[in-house]
Amino acid sequence: MNLAVLPLISSIVSLVFMLTVLDLFFVRRKPYQLVWAIGLFLYFAGFLRSREAFGVYRVPLVHGFSRVPNG
Numbered sequence: 001m002n003l004a005v006l007p008l009i010s011s012i013v014s015l016v017f018m019l020t021v022l023d024l025f026f027v028r029r030k031p032y033q034l035v036w037a038i039g040l041f042l043y044f045a046g047f048l049r050s051r052e053a054f055g056v057y058r059v060p061l062v063h064g065f066s067r068v069p070n071g
Contacts, residue, residue: 011047014040 018040025033 007047007050011044015044018044 018037021033021040022037024030025037
């Protein structure tokens, strides 16, 4: 079993839950529901950004420490 399957399933569930919470936000206009929807979207986007999902190595955003000479 590929290890990227479980995060994929949990990310899809979070995307569906985010759409549900966003729909409730448009109906009720409660600010905490918008915050929850944004948080669930960031969880889903984090999975898309992860390198395990695509099987390729991506350069990290902060990689300057590896280029510092040993002194």
